[in-house]
Amino acid sequence: METIFNPLVGGLLIGLTATIYLLVTGKVIGISGILSQLVFSKGRFLPFLFIAGLIIGGSAYGILTEQTVAFPETRSPLLLIISGLLVGYGTRLGGGCTSGHGVCGISRLSPRSIAATIIFMATAIITVAVLN
Structure with a gap:
């Protein structure tokens, strides 16, 4: 039961937080x-x-x-900083991050967010398949 309960509660809390943030600020939530x-x-x-x-x-x-x-993590701190900057640049270029597109965009049926999330997921699946 614990393996189902924790993600379920976490997902409900993320959805509740996104809803409250939208109602309070008028903006969709996304970490970027x-x-x-x-x-x-x-x-x-x-x-x-x-x-x-x-x-x-x-x-x-x-x-x-x-x-x-x-x-x-045993990689070089410089590599981690460069990676973070590239992710940040890609996030700005893509108009948001995975959390913004995946949680808020899809729930609003945004075609751009649906496409972005499909691309995020496909890229992740391909990366894991290639690396493993």
Whole structure:
């Protein structure tokens, strides 16, 4: 039951959060947009609360369930920074990130978001198939 319960609750909380954020701000939720608002916008309070909520919520879940996640990354920090910048650039170029397109765009039946999510998923599937 735990393997079904955790993703179900998580998905419901993501949907609820996206709905509340849309109702409060009039904007769709997506981590790239939130980070952009946090860095470049004058109104930084809500984006700050969102990021803080991600960190606090994830940490609280880990503490309450006594789960830990190992970070076995051994790649160069420079490679990680370059990768992050490329992902950020691609996110801006694509008009949003996977969370924005996948959660909010599809729920609004946006053709652009549906196409973007299909491309994200296909690329991920092909990458895993090639690397494994």
